[in-house]
Structure formats: structure tokens, C-alpha cells
Amino acid sequence: MLKTNRRLLRYLGAVAFVLSLVLLGACGDAAIVAPDHPQSTFDASGPVARSQLALFYWIFGAAAFVFVTVVSVLLFIVFRFRRRPGDADPPQIHGNRRLEIGWTILPVVVLAVVAFPTVTTIFDNANSPEPGALTIDVVGHQWWWEFRYPHPDDANDVLVTANEMHIPVGEVVNINLESKDVIHSFWIPKLAGKVDMVPNNPNTMWIEADKPDVYLGQCAEFCGNVHALMRFRVVAESRADFDRWLGAEAEPADVPVEPLAVEGRAIFEGDGECWACHTVEGSSKARGTKGPNLTHVTRRSHIGAGIRENNQPNLRAWLTDPNSVKPGNVMFTDAAVYNDPQKSLKESDISALVAYLRSLD
Amino acid sequence: MTTLAIPLPSRPVHPSGVWGWLTTVDHKRIGILYGVTAFIMFMTGGLEALYMRAQLSVPNNDLVSPDVFNQLFTMHGTTMIFLAIMPMGAAFFNYLIPLQIGARDVAFPRLNAFSYWTFLAGAIMLTSSWFLGGAPNAGWFGYSPLTGEAYNPGHGIDFWILSLQILGIASLAAAFNFIVTIVNMRAPGMSLMRMPLFTWMTLITSFLLILAFPVITVALIELMFDRFFGTNFFVPGAGASPVLWQHLFWIFGHPEVYILILPAMGIISEVVPTFTRKPIFGYPVMVLSGVIIGFMGWMVWSHHMFTVGLGPVANSVFAITTMAIAVPTGVKIFNWMGTMWKGSIDLRTPMLFAIGFIFMFIIGGLSGVMHSSAASDAQQQDTYFVVAHIHYVLFGGSIMALASGIYYWFPKMTGRMMNEGLGKLNFWLVFIGMNMTFFPMHFLGLDGMPRRIYTYDPEMGWNTWNALSSTGAAFLALGVLVFAVNLVRSARNGEEAGADPWDGRTLEWSIPSPPPEYNFAQIPTVHDRDPFWAQKREGVRAVPVAGGSGGDDEHSIHLPQPSYWPLLSSVGLLIGAYGLMYATSSLVALSVAVIGVSITMVSIYAWSFEPVNEPDGASEH
Numbered sequence: 001m002l003k004t005n006r007r008l009l010r011y012l013g014a015v016a017f018v019l020s021l022v023l024l025g026a027c028g029d030a031a032i033v034a035p036d037h038p039q040s041t042f043d044a045s046g047p048v049a050r051s052q053l054a055l056f057y058w059i060f061g062a063a064a065f066v067f068v069t070v071v072s073v074l075l076f077i078v079f080r081f082r083r084r085p086g087d088a089d090p091p092q093i094h095g096n097r098r099l100e101i102g103w104t105i106l107p108v109v110v111l112a113v114v115a116f117p118t119v120t121t122i123f124d125n126a127n128s129p130e131p132g133a134l135t136i137d138v139v140g141h142q143w144w145w146e147f148r149y150p151h152p153d154d155a156n157d158v159l160v161t162a163n164e165m166h167i168p169v170g171e172v173v174n175i176n177l178e179s180k181d182v183i184h185s186f187w188i189p190k191l192a193g194k195v196d197m198v199p200n201n202p203n204t205m206w207i208e209a210d211k212p213d214v215y216l217g218q219c220a221e222f223c224g225n226v227h228a229l230m231r232f233r234v235v236a237e238s239r240a241d242f243d244r245w246l247g248a249e250a251e252p253a254d255v256p257v258e259p260l261a262v263e264g265r266a267i268f269e270g271d272g273e274c275w276a277c278h279t280v281e282g283s284s285k286a287r288g289t290k291g292p293n294l295t296h297v298t299r300r301s302h303i304g305a306g307i308r309e310n311n312q313p314n315l316r317a318w319l320t321d322p323n324s325v326k327p328g329n330v331m332f333t334d335a336a337v338y339n340d341p342q343k344s345l346k347e348s349d350i351s352a353l354v355a356y357l358r359s360l361d
Numbered sequence: 362m363t364t365l366a367i368p369l370p371s372r373p374v375h376p377s378g379v380w381g382w383l384t385t386v387d388h389k390r391i392g393i394l395y396g397v398t399a400f401i402m403f404m405t406g407g408l409e410a411l412y413m414r415a416q417l418s419v420p421n422n423d424l425v426s427p428d429v430f431n432q433l434f435t436m437h438g439t440t441m442i443f444l445a446i447m448p449m450g451a452a453f454f455n456y457l458i459p460l461q462i463g464a465r466d467v468a469f470p471r472l473n474a475f476s477y478w479t480f481l482a483g484a485i486m487l488t489s490s491w492f493l494g495g496a497p498n499a500g501w502f503g504y505s506p507l508t509g510e511a512y513n514p515g516h517g518i519d520f521w522i523l524s525l526q527i528l529g530i531a532s533l534a535a536a537f538n539f540i541v542t543i544v545n546m547r548a549p550g551m552s553l554m555r556m557p558l559f560t561w562m563t564l565i566t567s568f569l570l571i572l573a574f575p576v577i578t579v580a581l582i583e584l585m586f587d588r589f590f591g592t593n594f595f596v597p598g599a600g601a602s603p604v605l606w607q608h609l610f611w612i613f614g615h616p617e618v619y620i621l622i623l624p625a626m627g628i629i630s631e632v633v634p635t636f637t638r639k640p641i642f643g644y645p646v647m648v649l650s651g652v653i654i655g656f657m658g659w660m661v662w663s664h665h666m667f668t669v670g671l672g673p674v675a676n677s678v679f680a681i682t683t684m685a686i687a688v689p690t691g692v693k694i695f696n697w698m699g700t701m702w703k704g705s706i707d708l709r710t711p712m713l714f715a716i717g718f719i720f721m722f723i724i725g726g727l728s729g730v731m732h733s734s735a736a737s738d739a740q741q742q743d744t745y746f747v748v749a750h751i752h753y754v755l756f757g758g759s760i761m762a763l764a765s766g767i768y769y770w771f772p773k774m775t776g777r778m779m780n781e782g783l784g785k786l787n788f789w790l791v792f793i794g795m796n797m798t799f800f801p802m803h804f805l806g807l808d809g810m811p812r813r814i815y816t817y818d819p820e821m822g823w824n825t826w827n828a829l830s831s832t833g834a835a836f837l838a839l840g841v842l843v844f845a846v847n848l849v850r851s852a853r854n855g856e857e858a859g860a861d862p863w864d865g866r867t868l869e870w871s872i873p874s875p876p877p878e879y880n881f882a883q884i885p886t887v888h889d890r891d892p893f894w895a896q897k898r899e900g901v902r903a904v905p906v907a908g909g910s911g912g913d914d915e916h917s918i919h920l921p922q923p924s925y926w927p928l929l930s931s932v933g934l935l936i937g938a939y940g941l942m943y944a945t946s947s948l949v950a951l952s953v954a955v956i957g958v959s960i961t962m963v964s965i966y967a968w969s970f971e972p973v974n975e976p977d978g979a980s981e982h
Binding site: 115 | 426602642646701735808814
């Protein structure tokens with residue numbers, strides 16, 4: 001009698017242990033996988049992310065149920081059937097057909113519960129509900145993002161910006177994904193699961209943001225050296241704000257007036273050879289497309305694909321030694337000013353370039 | 362064989378010491394070589410992992426540069442899969458299969474030696490990349506076009522390609538060998554449905570190997586041609602689709618996952634019955650589920666590609682096939698539990714590891730089912746959630762089972778027991794360390810942390826879990842260290858084991874520990890699924906008495922003699938591969954490549970004309 005009670009206690013203890021683990025996990029969910037974290041998938045802020053989160057909860061529920069059941073039985077067995085000194089051989093049971101058929105069918109039922117919503121969600125999210133809505137082309141580059149909008153004034157023209165995507169809140173936005181070099185993956189955890197950007201294999205996706213906010217995104221497919229530093233921001237704003245932003249982006253760059261900035265432009269479009277890779281709308285020289293379009297760079301909150309705040313000291317640090325800010329970046333490896341000691345930028349050149357970039361509002 | 366163009370040195374007879382190991386064709390010695398090499402590579406891969414965990418323990422860390430970090434995770438994955446888990450499985454195949462089926466060696470002993478030496482050549486080749494200009498850095502599944510010349514001009518990827526090709530040769534040779542051995546060399550009476558489950562899983566794994574490796578071989582040849590000779594299989598600029606590589610890689614890669622886990626399941630299916638003193642519950646179902654897993658492993662590869670853009674139809678189909686594979690896997694878990702039910706469970710170290718395996722494989726299996734839901738997986742793909750999943754399956758699964766197998770069969774291999782106290786310490790350190798390291802990664806993934814990033818900002822909210830994970834890694838490392846100490850100590854002065862320390866059920870426990878070179882003095886006749894147990898408990902005379910002299914027979918047993926040629930042909934492959942790597946840019950390297958390949962060719966030629974035994978050594982064992 002005493003023995004049975006002790007076994008029972010042990011078993012209950014084990015079950016309590018498992019349950020507390022699960023509970024701990026659940027609390028952990030709330031406290032640590034916190035929705036206020038900038039890339040938490042638990043703070044779904046759009047229909048795509050929300051459907052994926054709902055599916056996740058559903059499957060997690062099924063998995064947690066299976067886990068608790070099976071592990072409870074496992075622990076019960078381990079505690080209940082431990083060998084004691086002097087135990088005789090247990091009965092040599094070779095199997096039980098009925099039981100085995102039972103536990104083959106049971107998982108099938110559980111899996112059907114998971115499979116049905118999976119398939120419906122896959123199809124729901126596959127095609128944009130509004131194919132005619134605003135469409136943004138996103139191009140992945142090692143290690144930055146190019147965003148191409150339809151030009152507000154000219155349907156045949158595109159408007160190019162980088163690393164900071166603006167979208168109107170509460171509207172479906174269609175996205176075309178492509179890559180010019182290696183595979184990247186476009187991921188804004190709070191708005192939608194990722195879709196890969198594969199060279200020669202264009203993909204599409206759609207997103208919609210519920211509320212105005214700045215959503216963080218990051219490349220999710222390993223894409224070489226500083227994959228970790230390929231980040232971006234999505235600014236979801238009211239339609240009016242969005243239209244204003246788009247209109248302003250469509251303007252050519254301001255012509256600098258401050259003498260230092262004027263000098264900076266001369267370097268940019270001259271010996272600095274920045275023009276070879278960067279476009280500044282309004283300039284006839286700066287038409288390069290290898291690097292980010294810098295027409296309105298000062299309006300962006302961050303530089304280097306979302307890694308440093310866009311301010312004077314950071315711009316200076318970036319231009320002085322880009323490799324220490326973003327190791328192995330293409331500007332550092334390819335630009336003559338960083339490779340050819342004859343052409344390297346002087347302290348004064350950098351000041352001028354910073355002033356010019358700050359004027360690109 | 363009348364005349365030979367080249368004079369051959371005679372076959373070695375009874376070499377001793379190092380020379381004995383270099384020329385051995387004894388499956389047991391080869392098994393030990395595989396095991397020791399795999400353990401060393403496991404420590405190497407572990408060291409790489411520790412570097413990564415140290416780098417990620419705090420945000421914005423600069424312990425290693427991004428390029429070194431990329432090399433670390435590429436090498437960690439490649440090393441653990443191809444140089445640690447697979448060869449550790451091969452160690453068990455080698456040591457145990459002949460013992461379990463009542464044979465004196467494998468079907469092709471020299472080919473077996475060749476498999477090992479070629480595996481070692483691949484391991485040396487891959488690892489040497491660290492010291493020869495940088496290790497591969499494109500991830501263990503080497504997605505094109507990142508592996509192309511344009512984005513990866515160094516030799517790292519070349520090392521990766523050539524060493525995987527060499528390892529492929531080793532695996533294919535071994536797989537054919539084990540299929541032939543298992544099919545042809547079973548003791549009389551051991552029908553297929555009387556075979557131990559470990560042998561069954563080895564058979565299935567071997568079939569997976571011979572079907573899966575040709576696919577990766579073709580993919581690697583194409584990539585090699587791109588890099589060496591300027592072809593365009595994977596060059597997007599010339600119109601290639603990088604998705605082709607992904608299909609080829611994962612058609613190999615997913616069966617590969619089962620190549621890593623089926624032997625583990627086989628080990629658990631041996632350990633659980635022994636330590637519960639019950640036969641395996643539902644033997645036919647265990648066999649069948651293994652076969653089904655092996656078969657269905659070919660239908661799920663695109664679940665690695667749910668975000669590639671294959672479309673909703675493909676994603677749905679692969680989601681459902683992936684879920685379906687959970688059924689035979691679940692059945693195995695339930696049958697192990699059925700075996701333990703009403704058993705007499707002895708919680709010695711091998712059993713602890715086996716239960717730990719079941720527990721963590723349940724978690725890994727369930728997170729696998731979560732991944733199978735393609736729509737929800739769009740959030741988890743390429744995040745730390747996947748990293749958590751693979752480590753629950755491959756560490757919590759494969760490695761825990763292999764550890765269980767080492768504790769279980771170590772007495773058979775060395776004649777000595779492993780220390781039980783250190784074993785329990787080892788288990789708990791690894792168990793706690795493993796869960797502390799990998800469980801938080803689930804949270805990190807759901808919190809938006811992509812895998813393969815060398816750094817992160819403090820504002821992302823990932824600090825706590827990363828710090829905890831890195832702390833867990835230290836426990837894990839300590840656990841592995843205890844394991845290593847236990848292995849070395851026990852091999853030297855562990856307690857004497859005797860032939861049958863665990864009250865075993867299968868044939869290997871019926872012969873002395875360590876087994877004599879000829880294994881069985883008399884080949885046993887098998888009447889039962891658990892032949893040795895049946896003999897001990899029911900008096901069914903299946904096998905000669907343990908430690909029995911076999912007296913008069915002993916010296917007339919025919920055993921293959923050692924040979925130099927397997928080693929030499931593998932050395933030739935290694936030299937050839939190093940030469941080939943630089944052959945397109947250097948004439949010297951080209952000639953080195955030619956010399957290497959010639960050594961292999963001559964060795965194979967000489968090997969095939971080698972007399973079975975030297976005349977004067979013909980009747981020796």
C-alpha cells in the first residue's frame with residue numbers, strides 16, 4: 001500500500017514537473033518572446049502575419065497536447081516499471097496488434113487537424129486579394145535593398161529608393177521580389193513570413209499593415225559575408241503621409257548651396273567616383289546603379305542598410321572606414337578611393353562629402 | 362593471373378603495431394578507427410560551435426569576424442554531419458553487423474578498409490582548409506550562386522566540393538559492402554524477420570546512401586565544372602536557375618537526415634529491450650516503419666524550400682507528405698514505450714541516454730511537424746527555430762543515441778565497462794546543457810532572429826536567450842569532456858566486463874569481450890529473434906557457449922589477410938584531390954593530380970590481382 005502511494009506520488013511529481021515546464025514555456029512566451037520586441041512574430045500587425053500566427057497557435061496547441069500526453073506516459077513508465085533487486089523477468093510480450101493499429105491511426109487524426117488549416121492558409125496567402133493595388137519591386141543586393149515604386153507622375157517611370165520602404169497603412173501592397181546577385185529573403189516578421197529573392201526566379205507576395213508604425217525587416221537567407229547587416233525598415237503611414245512622401249521622393253535632389261556641400265558634390269561627381277555606382281536624381285553625372293540611390297538619402301533614418309543612425313558622425317565614420325562599419329561591403333572592396341592609395345579621400349574630402357550627403361533632403 | 366606487368370610486394374602476414382592498424386581488414390579494428398576518428402571530428406565540430414556561441418553570447422560582439430563566423434557555421438554543419446555522425450554510425454555498422462548476424466567479417470574486407478581510409482582522406486581534406494587559405498563559407502547546404510566563382514573566388518568551396526566527393530566514395534563503398542554482407546552472410550536460421558533491428562536499420566540506411574549520394578555527386582560535379590572549367594550550370598548571369606541546386610541538394614539532403622537518424626533508432630531498438638528485459642514491442646511494425654520512413658524520406662525534400670516560391674500546390678503537397686512521415690516515426694516512439702511498459706527498467710547509462718533520446722526526439726519531431734505547416738513555416742524558415750529543431754533531432758536524437766550505443770557496446774569492444782558514475786554525470790551534463798543551449802533557440806526564432814547572423818543589435822530583445830544558450834553550450838562542452846575522460850579511463854582500467862555484462866539478447870553477447878579476430882569459433886544456428894536470450898532463458902541451443910574454446914577449429918578458420926592497397930588507393934585519392942584543386946592554374950598541381958590518380962589506379966589494379974592469402978599464411982587467422 002505504502003509502496004503504491006510512493007509510486008503514485010513520484011508519478012504525480014513527474015507530471016507536475018512536465019506541466020510546470022510547459023507553463024514556464026507559456027509564461028516565457030509572454031515575457032521573453034515579447035510582442036514589443038522589434039521582430040517578434042507574436043505581434044502580427046497585418047492579415048498575412050496574423051493568419052500565420054493563428055496557424056502557429058493552432059499547431060502549437062496540438063503539439064503541446066501530444067507532448068504533454070506522451071511525455072507523461074513516458075515518465076510514468078520510467079518511474080513505475082523501474083527494476084528492483086530480485087525482480088523476476090517481466091512477461092515477454094511481443095506486441096499487440098490492436099494497440100499498434102490504434103497508435104498508427106491516432107497521429108493521422110491529429111495530423112489531419114493540422115493539415116487542413118495549413119492548406120487553406122497556404123492558398124489564402126498565395127495570391128494578392130487586390131492585384132491592382134500599389135506594387136513595389138524589391139531587389140536584393142549584397143547587402144542592401146532597392147525599392148522601386150511606380151512614379152506618381154509618369155506611369156512608365158520608376159522611382160528608386162533604398163533600405164527604407166514606405167507603405168500606406170490599411171491597404172494591400174503587392175511586392176515583386178528579385179535578386180541581382182545571390183539569394184536573399186525578404187522578411188518583415190510583424191507583417192508577413194519571408195519569401196526568398198532568387199535570381200532568375202521572381203517571386204511575389206503581399207502585405208498589409210494594420211497600424212502606422214516602423215516595422216523592422218532583415219534578410220533571412222544567408223547571402224554572404226555581412227548577411228547579418230542586411231536590414232531594412234518599413235514605414236507604414238497614413239495614405240496622405242504616404243502620398244506626400246512619394247511626391248517628395250519624386251522630386252530631383254536639391255542643388256547644394258552651402259560651399260562645403262558644393263565642394264562635396266564636386267568630389268562626388270568627380271575624383272571620388274561616387275557617381276559610378278550611385279544615382280542622384282537631377283545630376284547628369286551621378287547615374288550609377290550598382291549602389292543605393294542617394295537622391296533623398298538624408299530623409300532616411302538609417303544608413304548602411306539599417307545598421308547605423310543617419311547622422312553626421314556616422315556618415316563620417318562610414319566614409320572614413322566603411323570596412324569597420326560593415327566588413328567586406330562592396331563599396332569598400334570595389335571603390336578606387338578605398339583601394340588605390342593615390343586616390344584615397346582626405347579628411348577634408350570626407351567633410352565635404354558628408355555636407356553634400358546631408359544636403360540631399 | 363599468369364603474368365603481372367608490375368612486380369607486387371607480397372601480402373603482409375601478421376603485421377603488428379601501427380603497421381597492423383594501417384593494413385587491417387578486420388571489421389572490428391576498422392570500426393574502432395571509424396569511431397575514434399568520428400569522435401575527434403565531433404570534438405572539432407564542437408569547438409567550432411563553441412566559438413559561435415561565444416560570439417553570439419552578447420550583442421554586437423567582435424570576437425570573430427563575419428567571414429570567420431561564416432566559415433565556422435559551414436564547417437560545423439559539414440563536420441558534424443559528414444565527419445562525426447555518419448562515420449560514428451559507420452563505426453557501429455562495422456563493429457556490430459558481422460557480430461549481430463553471426464558472421465566472421467563483412468563481405469568485402471578490403472573494400473571496408475578502403476571506405477575508412479577514404480573517409481579519413483575526406484576528413485583531412487576538409488579540415489585542412491582551415492590552414493590552406495580559409496574554410497568553406499557558404500553554409501553546409503552550399504546554396505548557389507553563393508558558391509559560384511563570382512561570389513566565392515577562394516578555394517574554400519573547392520575544398521568543400523572535393524572532400525564531399527571523396528566522402529561520397531567512402532559512403533558508397535561502405536553502403537554496398539553492408540548491403541551485400543547483410544543480405545548474404547547471415548548465420549543459418551537468421552531470416553530477415555529474425556534480424557536485430559539495428560541490422561535492419563543499417564540495411565535501410567545503406568540503401569538510402571546508395572540512392573542519395575549519386576544525386577549530390579552529380580550536383581557537386583556540376584558545381585565543380587562551373588568553378589574549374591567555366592560551365593554555367595549554376596550561373597544566373599548565363600540563365601541558370603539557382604533553384605536547381607536546391608532541388609538536387611535536398612533530394613539528397615532529406616534522405617541524408619534519415620541516414621543520420623535511422624542508425625540511431627536502430628541503437629535505441631537494441632538498448633531498450635536489453636535494459637527492460639523484454640523483447641521489442643511489435644518487431645514487424647518497427648521494421649516496417651523503418652522501411653516506410655526510408656521510402657517516404659524521398660517525398661519530402663521540398664519542405665526545405667517552402668519560401669523559395671514553388672507555389673501553393675507544391676507547398677501543400679510537401680506539407681502533407683511531411684506530416685505523413687510523422688506517423689511511422691510516432692509509431693516507433695510508441696513501440697519503444699510499449700517495450701518499456703511492464704518491463705524491468707534498469708536505468709544504467711545506456712538506458713538513460715536512450716530515454717533522453719526518446720524525450721528529445723519527441724520535441725524535435727513535434728517542432729518538425731510545426732515546420733511542416735508551410736504557411737506558418739514562412740515565419741520560422743531560416744530562423745533559430747530551425748536551428749533548435751535540427752539540434753533536437755540530430756543532437757537530442759542522433760548524438761544521444763550514439764552515446765547510448767557507445768556506453769552499451771563499449772564493454773563488448775574493449776572488454777571493460779565504462780564508469781557508471783562518470784556516465785551518469787556525462788548524461789545529466791549533456792541533457793541539461795543540450796536543453797539549455799537549444800530550447801531557447803525556439804524563442805529566438807519566433808522572436809525574429811535569423812540563423813547564420815554573426816551579430817545582432819542589443820535592442821532586438823535577443824540578449825537573454827542568447828546568453829542562456831551560450832551558457833548551456835558550456836555545460837554541453839563539459840559533458841562531452843567528461844565523456845572523453847570516461848572513454849580513455851575506462852579503456853585503460855575499467856572494470857572487467859565479461860562476455861555478457863548487460864544480460865544481452867543478440868548474438869554479439871554470446872562471444873568473448875573483446876571478440877577474437879574470427880568472432881565466432883563456430884557459426885551459430887539461429888532459431889529465434891533474440892537468439893542469445895532464448896538460449897539463456899529457454900535453453901534453445903543456438904550458439905556455442907560464451908568464451909567457449911572452439912578448440913580444434915580455431916586454427917583452421919579462414920580469415921582474409923591484411924592488405925596495403927586499400928590505404929594506398931585512398932592516399933592516391935587525397936593527393937589527387939589536392940592536385941586537382943589547383944590544377945587549372947598550375948602545371949605542378951596538374952601533375953600532382955595525375956600522380957595521385959595514378960596511385961589510386963595502380964593500387965586498385967594491384968588490389969584486384971592480390972592473392973587471397975599468401976601461400977605460407979593460408980591457414981592462419
